[in-house]
Amino acid sequence: MSILVGGSVAIDNVKTPSADEKGLLGGSASYAALAAAKLASPVHLLGIVGHDFPASHITMLEGNGVDLGGLEHSSEESFTWSGEYHENMNERTTHNVAINVLEHWEVKVPDAVASSPFVVLANMAPLNQLQLISQCTASEKFVVADTMDLWIAIARDELEEVMAKIDLLVINEGEAREYAGTNNLILAGERLREKGPQYVVIKLGEFGALLFGEDEFFRCGAWPLRDLEDPTGAGDTFLGGMIGYLASQNAVAPSFAQLRQAVVIGSILASYTCQDFSTRALESVTSHDLDSRMKEFELISQW
Amino acid sequence: MSILVGGSVAIDNVKTPSADEKGLLGGSASYAALAAAKLASPVHLLGIVGHDFPASHITMLEGNGVDLGGLEHSSEESFTWSGEYHENMNERTTHNVAINVLEHWEVKVPDAVASSPFVVLANMAPLNQLQLISQCTASEKFVVADTMDLWIAIARDELEEVMAKIDLLVINEGEAREYAGTNNLILAGERLREKGPQYVVIKLGEFGALLFGEDEFFRCGAWPLRDLEDPTGAGDTFLGGMIGYLASQNAVAPSFAQLRQAVVIGSILASYTCQDFSTRALESVTSHDLDSRMKEFELISQW
Numbered sequence: 190m191s192i193l194v195g196g197s198v199a200i201d202n203v204k205t206p207s208a209d210e211k212g213l214l215g216g217s218a219s220y221a222a223l224a225a226a227k228l229a230s231p232v233h234l235l236g237i238v239g240h241d242f243p244a245s246h247i248t249m250l251e252g253n254g255v256d257l258g259g260l261e262h263s264s265e266e267s268f269t270w271s272g273e274y275h276e277n278m279n280e281r282t283t284h285n286v287a288i289n290v291l292e293h294w295e296v297k298v299p300d301a302v303a304s305s306p307f308v309v310l311a312n313m314a315p316l317n318q319l320q321l322i323s324q325c326t327a328s329e330k331f332v333v334a335d336t337m338d339l340w341i342a343i344a345r346d347e348l349e350e351v352m353a354k355i356d357l358l359v360i361n362e363g364e365a366r367e368y369a370g371t372n373n374l375i376l377a378g379e380r381l382r383e384k385g386p387q388y389v390v391i392k393l394g395e396f397g398a399l400l401f402g403e404d405e406f407f408r409c410g411a412w413p414l415r416d417l418e419d420p421t422g423a424g425d426t427f428l429g430g431m432i433g434y435l436a437s438q439n440a441v442a443p444s445f446a447q448l449r450q451a452v453v454i455g456s457i458l459a460s461y462t463c464q465d466f467s468t469r470a471l472e473s474v475t476s477h478d479l480d481s482r483m484k485e486f487e488l489i490s491q492w
Numbered sequence: 493m494s495i496l497v498g499g500s501v502a503i504d505n506v507k508t509p510s511a512d513e514k515g516l517l518g519g520s521a522s523y524a525a526l527a528a529a530k531l532a533s534p535v536h537l538l539g540i541v542g543h544d545f546p547a548s549h550i551t552m553l554e555g556n557g558v559d560l561g562g563l564e565h566s567s568e569e570s571f572t573w574s575g576e577y578h579e580n581m582n583e584r585t586t587h588n589v590a591i592n593v594l595e596h597w598e599v600k601v602p603d604a605v606a607s608s609p610f611v612v613l614a615n616m617a618p619l620n621q622l623q624l625i626s627q628c629t630a631s632e633k634f635v636v637a638d639t640m641d642l643w644i645a646i647a648r649d650e651l652e653e654v655m656a657k658i659d660l661l662v663i664n665e666g667e668a669r670e671y672a673g674t675n676n677l678i679l680a681g682e683r684l685r686e687k688g689p690q691y692v693v694i695k696l697g698e699f700g701a702l703l704f705g706e707d708e709f710f711r712c713g714a715w716p717l718r719d720l721e722d723p724t725g726a727g728d729t730f731l732g733g734m735i736g737y738l739a740s741q742n743a744v745a746p747s748f749a750q751l752r753q754a755v756v757i758g759s760i761l762a763s764y765t766c767q768d769f770s771t772r773a774l775e776s777v778t779s780h781d782l783d784s785r786m787k788e789f790e791l792i793s794q795w
Contacts, residue, residue, distance in 0.1 A: 277675040372580040374698070375716045395677065396699035399716070406792050408713040413678045413702070449795040489709050491794070492752040 190436045191231050193302055194222040194429065195321040196311025196335075197291060198236035198260065200243070202271040203419055203466060205278070210419075213467035214246040215270055217311035217335065220422035223468050224429030224458050225309070226254040227479070229436035233302040235259040235321065237290045239267035253472060259299050263290045278417050279394065298324035307436045310334035310355065311425055315347035322354050329441050333357040334386075335428050341368045352385040357448075359428045361392045374399060378406075388448060390431070392424050400452050407449045410490055412460035412482065419466045423459040426471060430458035457482050493739045494534050496605055497525040497732065498624040499614025499638075500594060501539035501563065503546070505574040506722055506769060508581070513722075516770035517549040518573055520614035520638065523725035526771050527732030527761050528612070529557040530782070532739035536605040538562040538624065540593045542570035556775060562602050566593045581720050582697065601627035610739045613637035613658065614728055618650035625657050632744045636660040637689075638731050644671045655688040660751075662731045664695045677702060681709075691751060693734070695727050703755050710752045713793055715763035715785065722769045726762040729774060733761035760785050 201215030218236045226232040233256045240263070251257055269287040274280070296317050306327045310318040312335045322332060332355045340348050341364060348368075352358065358381055362374065369377035374391055378401035381389045389401045397410040431451040440447045457479060464470040504518030525537040536559045543566070554560055574588040599620050609630045613621040615638045625635060635658045643651050644667060651671075655661065661684055665677065672680035677694055681704035684692045692704045700713040734754040743750045760782065767773040 279675075372582075373718065373720060375718050393699060396696060397713075406716060407795065408716065408792055409795070410700075410711040410713065413709060413711065415676065415678050417676060446795070453795050489711055492710065492712070492749070492756050 190439050191305040192225050192307040192436050193233050193305035194218050194309040195235035196313045197268055198238050200267045200269045204273040206276055210466045217425045220425035221309050221311045221429030222255045223253055224426040225433035228433030230254055231256055233259055237261040237263055237294050239263050239265045239290045242267045265290045296320040306330045306441050307432050308332040309432050312337050315340050315344045315351050318351045331356050331441050333432055335359045338364050355386045357388040358386040359390045365391045398452055402445050405445045409452045409456050411456055417463050420463045423462045426462040427455035427459040430455035493742050494608040495528050495610040495739050496536050496608035497521050497612040498538035499616045500571055501541050503570045503572045507576040509579055513769045520728045523728035524612055524614045524732030525558045526556055527729040528736035531736030534559055536562055540564040540566055540597050542566050542568045542593045545570045568593045599623040609633045609744050610735050611635040612735050615640050618643050618647045618654050621654045634659050634744050636735055638662045641667050658689045660691040661689040662693045668694045701755055705748050708748045712755045712759050714759055720766050723766045726765045729765040730758035730762040733758035
């Protein structure tokens with residue numbers, strides 16, 4: 190079934206203790222759409238880029254089955270993020286965020302894709318998330334959203350509106366604690382559910398993820414990585430992988446068992462993203478790779 | 493099969509955001525022995541206490557099946573730890589450590605228990621761990637040790653000697669990173685194995701634990717706790733629970749499947765310790781409680 194992914198499409202400049210790469214494909218929607226397209230089709234990306242956006246990134250996304258009919262091209266400059274990961278790879282410093290094309294962006298959903306039953310509100314301003322969801326026309330749909338600390342701090346009212354309109358929130362650990370106002374992650378998951386979404390996933394980075402439903406709970410680990418190169422986009426990949434799996438199952442009203450499986454697939458797909466800069470490792474993942482890692486993951490997680 | 497647990501036996505004064513309790517039973521050996529005694533028998537505790545050690549703690553340990561024949565009584569004051577947990581309960585400040593009886597302690601293993609096939613070197617000075625292991629006489633035994641940042645910093649040579657003599661190291665996340673000299677936990681586990689022990693467990697607190705063997709790996713989550721009261725001793729409980737399970741299976745040369753099961757049981761027993769101050773919650777755990785939580789843990793961990 191059809192997936193609509195809206196969010197940022199960026200140029201990333203990423204420095205790590207071992208390398209320094211510029212002009213990379215970045216952005217929440219890029220990772221999420223590419224991950225979803227590994228598992229389901231069609232995947233429609235909604236976003237905006239500037240005149241300076243490398244054509245090679247367009248070619249790569251299209252070559253991997255992502256429909257870019259909803260990608261706007263502006264005469265301004267592209268949204269650009271420049272950051273650095275430190276020795277432990279868990280902490281990063283943002284050196285520069287150039288909002289550029291995103292500043293006055295208004296999401297316009299093309300008629301042809303407005304009825305997609307799976308809707309991904311990848312990380313972007315809650316106002317853009319609201320614009321997107323208001324144009325979705327499917328009578329039965331499954332809507333998932335991600336967010337970040339910035340929006341929790343400066344756009345909380347709009348974020349609360351988003352929360353009331355989604356089925357699944359995917360949020361990382363620190364942001365869950367901040368948004369829910371508690372350091373206990375179990376309480377945080379429960380409190381975030383009370384804001385609207387039937388399901389909440391808290392992403393734990395190298396420690397996996399927690400899935401909360403009504404009276405249901407699942408904890409998933411992460412794939413053990415020796416070669417962590419660049420974790421940028423891992424959370425977006427997780428989100429896209431989850432929704433890609435649900436779409437492949439036509440699960441517009443997923444069972445908890447389907448959501449568990451979606452979390453595991455999201456977690457495994459995200460492990461590939463961490464193994465190289467930008468979307469490089471994710472691009473080359475085959476379904477055979479994924480199946481094989483999924484099987485091994487089951488072995489190392491059971492007793 | 494018989495278990496010998498050596499380590500500290502302490503008086504703890506613990507402050508948390510919600511309470512302030514003094515004169516509690518603390519110490520690595522207290523938690524580890526009590527946890528082991530939940531699963532196997534006999535459990536012999538080796539340690540030293542002072543004249544000020546509350547008789548009620550003695551009564552409780554003996555009442556729970558811990559043999560205190562190897563607990564020395566000194567005319568000095570007991571080892572005492574005073575600390576405080578902060579709002580997030582993951583960080584703590586040590587306000588005072590009074591070494592007292594531990595300063596000149598020399599471990600003496602009574603002949604009657606020297607042939608125990610399961611040996612737990614709970615957290616104490618590596619010198620004391622070496623004294624203990626040198627007096628153990630079983631031809632086939634399984635030796636497990638814990639350690640802490642202090643010994644990594646000030647007694648690394650003796651710790652390396654310990655590492656060469658044990659079968660399993662159980663160590664927490666931060667200390668594993670520090671001791672192995674890498675922030676990558678998978679690499680850390682592998683490097684610690686190279687120091688001697690056939691198996692290594694890295695404890696992740698609220699995120700569970702990682703078990704490393706030769707070409708084998710297992711990741712276990714933690715029980716989701718809404719009511720974290722006092723995490724003191726959770727790691728020692730984990731250690732004792734692991735060894736208690738292995739002893740209950742007579743597994744002096746455990747299979748990886750038995751070690752996986754031991755990690756799960758250790759993780760679940762540790763969750764009880766966090767639910768109340770000192771050993772209170774652990775004391776009251778029945779085998780029915782444990783079985784029931786183990787079953788539910790399996791449900792929330794599988795997909």
